[in-house]
Amino acid sequence: MAGIGIRKKRAWAAYGYALFQFSNLLLVAILLLRPPALSAELVATAVSSAVVGVALAVLFFFAGRSLAAAGSERGLAWPWIAVSAFFPLLLIFVQAFVMPTGSMEDTMLIGDHILVQRFPAPHPVRGDIVVFKYPVDPTQTFVKRVIGIGGDRIKISDKTLYRNGVLLQEPYAVHKTDYVDSYRDNFPGEPNVSVDKRAFDMLTNHVVNGEVVVPEGAYFVLGDNRDSSLDSRYWGFVSAADLLGKPLLIYESEDRQPNLLQSDHPFQLGRIRWDRFFRLL
Numbered sequence: 108m109a110g111i112g113i114r115k116k117r118a119w120a121a122y123g124y125a126l127f128q129f130s131n132l133l134l135v136a137i138l139l140l141r142p143p144a145l146s147a148e149l150v151a152t153a154v155s156s157a158v159v160g161v162a163l164a165v166l167f168f169f170a171g172r173s174l175a176a177a178g179s180e181r182g183l184a185w186p187w188i189a190v191s192a193f194f195p196l197l198l199i200f201v202q203a204f205v206m207p208t209g210s211m212e213d214t215m216l217i218g219d220h221i222l223v224q225r226f227p228a229p230h231p232v233r234g235d236i237v238v239f240k241y242p243v244d245p246t247q248t249f250v251k252r253v254i255g256i257g258g259d260r261i262k263i264s265d266k267t268l269y270r271n272g273v274l275l276q277e278p279y280a281v282h283k284t285d286y287v288d289s290y291r292d293n294f295p296g297e298p299n300v301s302v303d304k305r306a307f308d309m310l311t312n313h314v315v316n317g318e319v320v321v322p323e324g325a326y327f328v329l330g331d332n333r334d335s336s337l338d339s340r341y342w343g344f345v346s347a348a349d350l351l352g353k354p355l356l357i358y359e360s361e362d363r364q365p366n367l368l369q370s371d372h373p374f375q376l377g378r379i380r381w382d383r384f385f386r387l388l
Contacts, residue, residue, distance in 0.1 A: 113170065116179040121171035123187025128164040130191035132157055137198050141225075200226050202352065204238060204248060210330035210337065211236070211250055214279050215354075218363035219383060221250075223352040231353060232256070233270070236388055237328065240349040243303050243342050248351065251338050252279070255327035260318040263294040263340075266333065269318075284334040291333075294340050295319050305343030313344075326350075354388040 109127075112120020135157045139150065175181075206219040214236070215221065223238050231237050231253045241247040255261045255270060262269045266282055269275065290299045295314050298306070313320050321327045325344035330336025339345070360383035 109167070112182055113174070116174055116177075117182030118171045118174040118179050119182035119184045119187060121167045121174055123182075123184065123191070125164045125167035125171065126187055126191045128160045128167070130195050131160045132164075133195040134198060135160070137195065141202075200224065201355065203358075204250070204354075206250065209335060210332050211252075212283075212332040212335075213281055214252075214331045214388070215250065215357070216360065216362075216380070216383070218361040218378075218380075219357045220359040220361075221354045221357050221388065223354050225352045229350050229353045231326065231350070233259075236354050237326070237345075238351045238354060239328075239345050240351060241342075242305060242345060242349060245349070249337075250354065251328035251330050251336070251345075253326050254329050254339075255319075255321040257321055257323035257325060259321045259327065260315070261294075261321065261327050262318045263292060266292045268329075279331050280329075280333055281331060282334050283332065288334075291340060300341070302340075303342040306339075306341055309339075309343040356388055357383050357386040359384060 109120050109124035112123075135153045139153055201222045202225050204221050204223055206215045206217055206221065209217050229235075229237060233253055233256060235253045236250065237253055238248060238250050241249045254268065260271050265287060267274065268277060268280070287293070288299070290296050295310055295317070298310070309319060313322060319327065321344065324347050326347070327339045328345055329338045329340070360380035362378040362380060
């Protein structure tokens with residue numbers, strides 16, 4: 108569009124493209140400054156894009172000045188301003204994530220692309236799905252469902268979940284193994300696998316009468332795929348300070364293997380799950 112406008116000698120075609128490149132610099136700044144932290148490879152790519160954006164912004168700004176000095180038409184400014192403002196403003200409110208594992212099946216599948224509300228800050232209630240920084244490694248991002256908030260008492264008996272002594276009806280929860288695990292399915296109990304020190308603290312200091320009591324300002328979370336989820340049973344509570352947002356919808360979905368980056372998993376039309384597009388969460 109900028110090229111067509113410049114060929115027609117409209118100054119705002121050049122000014123507008125310069126403004127659009129400047130807005131891309133704001134996008135790069137947002138991605139670099141907010142959690143979760145990007146990998147070194149992605150940081151290098153973002154910085155390279157920013158350098159190219161600066162060069163293009165300067166080049167087209169002076170092209171616009173040259174057109175204006177030559178008496179060319181001004182052209183329309185508002186479409187360029189609107190487009191340039193849209194994407195930075197959008198990223199203030201939402202962020203895109205990709206599900207890397209099957210811990211939230213069948214609510215979310217591996218390869219689901221989700222939009223997450225980042226602003227205003229989330230204040231989840233019981234049953235909400237949340238995105239948060241993994242307490243064991245804050246550079247990783249996890250997605251789980253809030254089961255308990257401050258003061259709640261949590262217990263699992265033979266794969267059945269109780270909160271405050273009441274059996275929970277959970278249409279979203281699935282169990283994909285037939286056997287009963289002594290710790291995973293009868294919680295809290297004696298761990299039969301390696302658990303994080305935060306889980307040991309939870310089991311030592313926050314168990315009363317065979318139930319985990321969630322402290323204030325924290326959340327107890329589980330994956331919907333209860334038999335295959337690394338969740339609060341294994342690393343303890345999620346702090347409110349670690350919450351990043353609440354998923355809004357699945358905007359795209361691609362059948363892919365667990366934990367593969369897009370660069371390791373090139374796009375193929377046949378893997379697109381069209382029926383999952385725009386599902387609300």
